[in-house]
Each structure stands twice: as C-alpha cells, then as structure tokens.
Amino acid sequence: MFKKFVPSTDIAGQTPVKTSVQRSIRASVLSQWKIEPETLEVIWPKKETLIHVKCREHISIYTVHGEPIAFQHFDGPVYPTLRILHKYPYILPKVQIDRGAIRFLLAGAPMMCPGLTSRGGYLPPPDAALPAGAPVAIHAEGKEHAVGIGITKLGTEEIRKVNKGVGVETATYLGDDLWAVKAL
Amino acid sequence: MARKKQHNKDKEEATPASTSAAAASASAPTEEGGEAQPTAAVVAPEEPQPPPPEPHPPVEVAYCGVCTFPLEYCEFGSSLTRCKDWLKEADSDLFDKYYSEEALQAKIGTLSLEAQTKLEKDTAKKEAKAEAKADAAHKKKMASQITIKRIERTKRKFVTSIHGLEAFSIDLKKAAKQFASRFATGASVTKNPQGQDEIVVQGDVSDEIVEMIEGGVGVLKGIPADNIELVEEKKKAGGAGAGGS
Incomplete structure (x- = not known):
C-alpha cells in the first residue's frame, strides 16, 4: 500500500474531521483494536482534533498533531501505523514469520502460508483463530518488535490447511514510505 | 468608587489564581501518565475514590539513528x-x-x-x-546548477527567478519566505512553463541572492558557489517596443 508514496504528490488534501465522524472512528477503532479507552486517550486525546489526510487510491491517513496514528483503505479496517504498534504491541493479534521471510517482507512482498506455518512462524491457536480480512501485526522469528502490519487473506485455520499461496497481505512494513513519513 | 474598583480587582486576582492552581493539579496526573512514569505516583493524590483504570504505558522502542529501524x-x-x-x-x-x-x-x-x-x-x-x-x-x-534569472517586466522593473534550489533539498516555501522578509518584497513559489518549481522574487535582487547563497544564510545551506549561474532575460522586442515611449 505504501511501497511508493510521495507525500508531495500523493496527498490530495488535509481536513479536520467533524466531531460526529470522529466519534464513529473512535468507536470503530475501539471495536477493531484490542485497546482500552484509556490507552487510546493517550494516543489520541479527546480534545485533539483528528486530521484526515486524503491520499490517492482511497487511502486515508489520520494524524494527531501531524503524527500519523492510523490509516485506512476505502471503508476497510483501520490499521494503526507501525510506530504506534511498536509502542502498544498488543492492540493487534500477532502472527509470526520465519527468519527467511523477513527479507521479502522488507521488500514489500505479501506473506506466503509456508512462512507462517514453518517452525519459526506462529499463528494464533485454533481457539483464537482469525477469519479472513483481519488486520494482524506481523512479527518475525527471533525479533521483539513487529516488522509489519497486514491483513489476512485466508482464515488462520485455512492457512494451516492449504499451506500454499498468499496468507497475509502486507499493508505497511518497516522501511516503506509511510515509515519514512514522521510528520505530515 | 475607587474602593469598589479595588475590591473588584482583588476578586479578579483571586479567581484566576485559584482556577489555574486547580487546572495545574488536574493536568499533572495526565501528563505524567503520558510519559509512562511509574503509575503509583499518579494514583496517590486521589486515593479516596476507586482508582480509575490506568492507561497502559507505551513500550519504549530504541530506533537506530542511521536507518531509523528498530x-x-x-x-x-x-x-x-x-x-x-x-x-x-x-x-x-x-x-x-x-x-x-x-x-x-x-x-x-x-x-x-x-x-x-x-x-x-x-x-x-x-x-x-x-x-x-x-x-x-x-x-x-553537486553537479546540478542553480539558475538565477533576471526577467524584465516593464522598462525599469524586474523580477528575479531562482531555479534549482530543490536539488539541494531546500524547502522552497521556506526559502521564498526568507527572501520575502529579507528584501521586503513579494516572493512566491511558482511553476514555470516546464512544470518545475521555482521561486520568483519581485524586484532586481539577483546580486544579493548570489551573496546570500554564497554566505549560506538561513535555509540556504550546502550550495557550492560554482554552481550558481546568473542569466538575464530581456522581454521580446515587440513587447518592449510597445511599452517604451
């Protein structure tokens, strides 16, 4: 999503968000992320207005004080930015890839099933299985912090069963152009 | 009359002080929470009530200063x-x-x-x-050139256009602002016919701009003096003839 993203040409406009819309965004964030209202309050205080940065191809980035905190594609799920995820790693369910796949993830490739099911990989256990289309934090074998954020293309149980093809689509990853943007 | 005024003044002085004190005490805990201080200190002042749910402190991630990765x-x-x-x-x-x-x-x-x-x-x-x-x-x-062009508007009036500053990663808007305040004239970032951005400063200030760039004033840093090129652009003969006396 952010492999090629040039702020000067790809941003169409910035507008402050209406409070009523802010309320609905806050509600959807609280329902989609595993985050307490108090913690969200620290990231995004109620008093601060959210700025909606419209980008090409229906991508919206939400910023507080110019710092991107979340982004969204069209009406899809709201993803936190990687910097926020590093600070609060528990807000998204975790999947892990093996060490061999890190290189490809850092080049922006989607994550294939075998990299998730191999010995270095990790998928949530069957009783916490994720459906397709869930935002996940992509961790890496032997590393402490998340390396990317993605969306599951198959349910986690399906990934185990099929074990072929794309399992997790990458939304943002370490070193992409959204990572390079520290303030908008 | 004077007494009344005095009284009012006293009252006025009293109120802001008390409100500001209240505000300070109210805001202090939230600030500390944001900086991920030990939580015990934050809860202490409001012990009578059940402690409100605490926000999770953020994880401190050390980032590399060179490549910005963890x-x-x-x-x-x-x-x-x-x-x-x-x-x-x-x-x-x-x-x-x-x-x-x-x-x-x-x-x-x-x-x-x-x-x-x-x-x-x-x-x-x-x-x-x-x-x-x-x-x-x-x-x-290092090889890219900066062109400073003096363009004739009417007989005795000029604008100066500066092209190529962005190659030295200079913020054009900031540079334009700097020129505007330095020369007390208008300066703006415009697109030239080729679709590239350039700064247009009103008035003939080409020599001063060369000096500024050589001296590295303000945002204009890191430009080698050899890369500056001064050009003069005359208005076309027909236009100048019509404007002349």
Missing part, C-alpha cells in the same frame, strides 16, 4: 556497517546485546549454514549498492 532490524537494512558504528558510539551495552558473539550464534542456530552465508552475501551486496546509489545522488547534487 535496532534488531538493522541487519536487514542497507547500511549495517554504519548502523553498527553508530550504535557502538551511542550505546555500547545495546551493541553487545545485538552484535556480540553469542547473539550472532543464537541467530544462526535457526538457519542452515549455506542460507546464512547467502544472506550475508546478499546484505553485503545490498550495502554496496546503497552506497553506490548514495554516491551517485551526491554527485548529481
């Missing part, structure tokens, strides 16, 4: 050697944690030997590539 991902970046040097300077404890013999051994443990050597080779290659790229970019930057 330290553990430096090895996948394109500047591992420089990252290593930087970390050694900045924090030798963390350096030991990530690059000591045992840490390297632990990493290798999960991969086969040939995969590891291949990875190392790739990293070295990537690094060399990135270096070459940076070199080329630097060379290009």
Whole structure:
C-alpha cells in the first residue's frame, strides 16, 4: 500500500474531521483494536482534533498533531501505523514469520502460508483463530518488535490447511514510505 | 468608587489564581501518565475514590539513528556497517546485546549454514549498492546548477527567478519566505512553463541572492558557489517596443 508514496504528490488534501465522524472512528477503532479507552486517550486525546489526510487510491491517513496514528483503505479496517504498534504491541493479534521471510517482507512482498506455518512462524491457536480480512501485526522469528502490519487473506485455520499461496497481505512494513513519513 | 474598583480587582486576582492552581493539579496526573512514569505516583493524590483504570504505558522502542529501524532490524537494512558504528558510539551495552558473539550464534542456530552465508552475501551486496546509489545522488547534487534569472517586466522593473534550489533539498516555501522578509518584497513559489518549481522574487535582487547563497544564510545551506549561474532575460522586442515611449 505504501511501497511508493510521495507525500508531495500523493496527498490530495488535509481536513479536520467533524466531531460526529470522529466519534464513529473512535468507536470503530475501539471495536477493531484490542485497546482500552484509556490507552487510546493517550494516543489520541479527546480534545485533539483528528486530521484526515486524503491520499490517492482511497487511502486515508489520520494524524494527531501531524503524527500519523492510523490509516485506512476505502471503508476497510483501520490499521494503526507501525510506530504506534511498536509502542502498544498488543492492540493487534500477532502472527509470526520465519527468519527467511523477513527479507521479502522488507521488500514489500505479501506473506506466503509456508512462512507462517514453518517452525519459526506462529499463528494464533485454533481457539483464537482469525477469519479472513483481519488486520494482524506481523512479527518475525527471533525479533521483539513487529516488522509489519497486514491483513489476512485466508482464515488462520485455512492457512494451516492449504499451506500454499498468499496468507497475509502486507499493508505497511518497516522501511516503506509511510515509515519514512514522521510528520505530515 | 475607587474602593469598589479595588475590591473588584482583588476578586479578579483571586479567581484566576485559584482556577489555574486547580487546572495545574488536574493536568499533572495526565501528563505524567503520558510519559509512562511509574503509575503509583499518579494514583496517590486521589486515593479516596476507586482508582480509575490506568492507561497502559507505551513500550519504549530504541530506533537506530542511521536507518531509523528498530535496532534488531538493522541487519536487514542497507547500511549495517554504519548502523553498527553508530550504535557502538551511542550505546555500547545495546551493541553487545545485538552484535556480540553469542547473539550472532543464537541467530544462526535457526538457519542452515549455506542460507546464512547467502544472506550475508546478499546484505553485503545490498550495502554496496546503497552506497553506490548514495554516491551517485551526491554527485548529481553537486553537479546540478542553480539558475538565477533576471526577467524584465516593464522598462525599469524586474523580477528575479531562482531555479534549482530543490536539488539541494531546500524547502522552497521556506526559502521564498526568507527572501520575502529579507528584501521586503513579494516572493512566491511558482511553476514555470516546464512544470518545475521555482521561486520568483519581485524586484532586481539577483546580486544579493548570489551573496546570500554564497554566505549560506538561513535555509540556504550546502550550495557550492560554482554552481550558481546568473542569466538575464530581456522581454521580446515587440513587447518592449510597445511599452517604451
């Protein structure tokens, strides 16, 4: 999503968000992320207005004080930015890839099933299985912090069963152009 | 009358002081919460009520000063050697944690030997590539010209256009603002017919601008003096003839 993203040409406009819309965004964030209202309050205080940065191809980035905190594609799920995820790693369910796949993830490739099911990989256990289309934090074998954020293309149980093809689509990853943007 | 006024004044003085004190005490805990201080100190003042749910403190992540990745991902970046040097300077404890013999051994443990050597080779290659790229970019930057053009508007009036500043990663808007305040004239960022951005300053200030760039005033830093080119552009003969007496 952010492999090629040039702020000067790809941003169409910035507008402050209406409070009523802010309320609905806050509600959807609280329902989609595993985050307490108090913690969200620290990231995004109620008093601060959210700025909606419209980008090409229906991508919206939400910023507080110019710092991107979340982004969204069209009406899809709201993803936190990687910097926020590093600070609060528990807000998204975790999947892990093996060490061999890190290189490809850092080049922006989607994550294939075998990299998730191999010995270095990790998928949530069957009783916490994720459906397709869930935002996940992509961790890496032997590393402490998340390396990317993605969306599951198959349910986690399906990934185990099929074990072929794309399992997790990458939304943002370490070193992409959204990572390079520290303030908008 | 005077007494009444005095009274009012006293009252006025009293109220802001008390409100500000209240505000200070109210805001203090939230601020501390934001900085992830030990939570015990935050709860202490409001013990009578049940303590409100505390926000989770954020995890502190150490980022590399060279490649901006979290330290553990430096090895996948394109500047591992420089990252290593930087970390050694900045924090030798963390350096030991990530690059000591045992840490390297632990990493290798999960991969086969040939995969590891291949990875190392790739990293070295990537690094060399990135270096070459940076070199080329630097060379290009040093070779790029800045054109300062004096354009005739009417007989005795000129505008000065400066083109090529962005190659030296100068914020054009800020530079324009600086020119405007320096010369007390209008200065703006406009697109020229070729679709490139340039700064247009009202009035003939080309010599002063050359001086400013050579002196490196304000945002105009890092430009070699040899790259500046002064050009004069006359209005077309027909236009000038019509405007003249």
